[in-house]
Amino acid sequence: MSVVPESRTGGPELAQERRLLTEVPGPRSRELHARRTASVAGGVSSVLPVYVAAAGGGVLVDVDGNSLIDLASGIAVTSVGNAAPEVVSRVQDQVAAFTHTCFMVAPYEGYVEVCEQLVELTPGGHAKKAALFNSGAEAVENAVKVARVHTGRDAVVVVDHAYHGRTNLTMAMTAKNMPYKQGFGPFANEVYRAPMSYPFRDGLTGAEAAARTIDVIDKQVGAGNVACFVIEPVLGEGGFIVPAPGYLPALAEYAAAHGIVFVADEIQSGMCRTGAWFASEHEGVVPDLVTVAKGVAGGLPLAGVVGRAEMMDAVHAGGLGGTYGGNPVGCAAALGAIATMRELDLNARAREIEALLVGRLRDLAAANPVIGEVRGRGAMIAIEVVQPGTTIPDAAMAARLSAGCHQAGVLTLTCGTYGNVLRFLPPLVAPDHLLHEAMDVLAQVGAATL
Numbered sequence: 001m002s003v004v005p006e007s008r009t010g011g012p013e014l015a016q017e018r019r020l021l022t023e024v025p026g027p028r029s030r031e032l033h034a035r036r037t038a039s040v041a042g043g044v045s046s047v048l049p050v051y052v053a054a055a056g057g058g059v060l061v062d063v064d065g066n067s068l069i070d071l072a073s074g075i076a077v078t079s080v081g082n083a084a085p086e087v088v089s090r091v092q093d094q095v096a097a098f099t100h101t102c103f104m105v106a107p108y109e110g111y112v113e114v115c116e117q118l119v120e121l122t123p124g125g126h127a128k129k130a131a132l133f134n135s136g137a138e139a140v141e142n143a144v145k146v147a148r149v150h151t152g153r154d155a156v157v158v159v160d161h162a163y164h165g166r167t168n169l170t171m172a173m174t175a176k177n178m179p180y181k182q183g184f185g186p187f188a189n190e191v192y193r194a195p196m197s198y199p200f201r202d203g204l205t206g207a208e209a210a211a212r213t214i215d216v217i218d219k220q221v222g223a224g225n226v227a228c229f230v231i232e233p234v235l236g237e238g239g240f241i242v243p244a245p246g247y248l249p250a251l252a253e254y255a256a257a258h259g260i261v262f263v264a265d266e267i268q269s270g271m272c273r274t275g276a277w278f279a280s281e282h283e284g285v286v287p288d289l290v291t292v293a294k295g296v297a298g299g300l301p302l303a304g305v306v307g308r309a310e311m312m313d314a315v316h317a318g319g320l321g322g323t324y325g326g327n328p329v330g331c332a333a334a335l336g337a338i339a340t341m342r343e344l345d346l347n348a349r350a351r352e353i354e355a356l357l358v359g360r361l362r363d364l365a366a367a368n369p370v371i372g373e374v375r376g377r378g379a380m381i382a383i384e385v386v387q388p389g390t391t392i393p394d395a396a397m398a399a400r401l402s403a404g405c406h407q408a409g410v411l412t413l414t415c416g417t418y419g420n421v422l423r424f425l426p427p428l429v430a431p432d433h434l435l436h437e438a439m440d441v442l443a444q445v446g447a448a449t450l
């Protein structure tokens with residue numbers, strides 16, 4: 001039985017159903033797509049070019065009247081649902097009051113309140129402070145700025161399969177070349193990459209994988225040169241990789257012993273997505289700095305860096321900020337989203353979703369040897385698609401399964417360094433019946449595709 005009342009999953013007017021009135025995409029979407037092609041840069045692509053007219057709960061309704069089951073949440077953003085009532089009402093009030101002053105010019109309470117909430121919700125009872133920005137990449141850039149000023153060191157260590165964004169520094173920190181980096185160099189320097197724990201592929205324990213990572217840092221960078229170690233506690237774009245138990249704590253311990261700032265990039269994994277406020281909690285890790293974005297503001301652009309007060313305060317006045325960082329409307333949305341997460345206990349809901357999806361996917365995997373592994377935490381769940389009986393990635397099969405789901409009205413995403421991971425990121429307010437239906441569709445697509 002879901003902890004989320006049906007009345008909060010998308011509002012009364014948006015039926016929580018999969019409904020196909022046309023092929024996907026339908027004629028009106030195709031018309032819009034033709035228009036788009038004439039004026040929108042080709043470098044900006046869309047996974048599924050159905051043009052959205054409304055969204056809420058666990059569905060997206062397109063301009064042709066099709067209602068698709070949403071297993072993407074706009075890439076882990078609309079955790080509280082699209083147009084969540086508490087987000088909408090607070091945003092409406094804020095927009096009517098004032099839209100922008102720039103916090104660096106004339107401040108306002110919403111920014112302070114969001115920082116207070118983030119300080120409270122992030123792991124650890126030590127003194128913390130926060131600063132707000134526009135996007136995840138911007139938060140990562142600012143975490144690095146804070147770590148460099150605090151330590152007086154330059155080097156940034158990241159891991160294989162990492163994704164941290166598309167700005168120049170975060171492209172350097174991101175592992176995968178296509179599509180994120182190809183042709184966009186030269187990249188920021190003083191970024192070093194170490195091996196990651198990837199249990200399905202390396203078979204190492206957390207301790208063994210951490211020793212391998214640390215060895216590379218010691219030999220190739222030198223611990224005394226490292227400002228920060230930046231890692232996603234559950235890797236997102238890199239393939240929903242959950243490191244082996246003990247890996248993250250061992251690295252946090254190593255960082256603490258060498259004066260390295262341990263930064264948890266929780267942009268995708270944070271804010272209830274994995275069944276905890278932050279995924280670091282699953283391993284009892286208390287990061288020095290945490291980056292937050294995506295789910296924090298229910299669909300409005302807002303990001304933050306939260307961490308040890310003495311680190312955050314190391315930066316001189318005026319060194320952090322930006323015209324729109326912590327915009328009042330984004331802050332209002334965040335306060336509405338956080339209130340919704342608390343009220344509906346979306347951490348508990350994410351754990352329910354994990355049980356449902358993992359149960360259904362394990363049944364599917366038992367009958368389909370192309371599913372090499374079912375993994376993830378909370379409502380951040382994936383299957384890794386391989387050639388049967390091997391760990392050889394099968395990206396073409398993952399793409400066929402995803403495309404089959406799209407045709408049948410289920411919006412899925414792929415990810416992974418090898419492009420062979422099919423991931424499921426439903427809004428946390430999506431009702432059980434839609435999640436079961438999505439899994440039924442995947443099973444049918446699988447049966448037809450394999």
Ligand SMILES: Cc1ncc(COP(=O)(O)O)c(C=O)c1O
Nearest residue numbers: 135136137163164165236267268
């Ligand atoms: C872990 C992680 N870090 C950083 C980013 C970049 O965030 P944004 O796209 O808001 O710049 C993302 C986005 O997918 C992410 O998943």
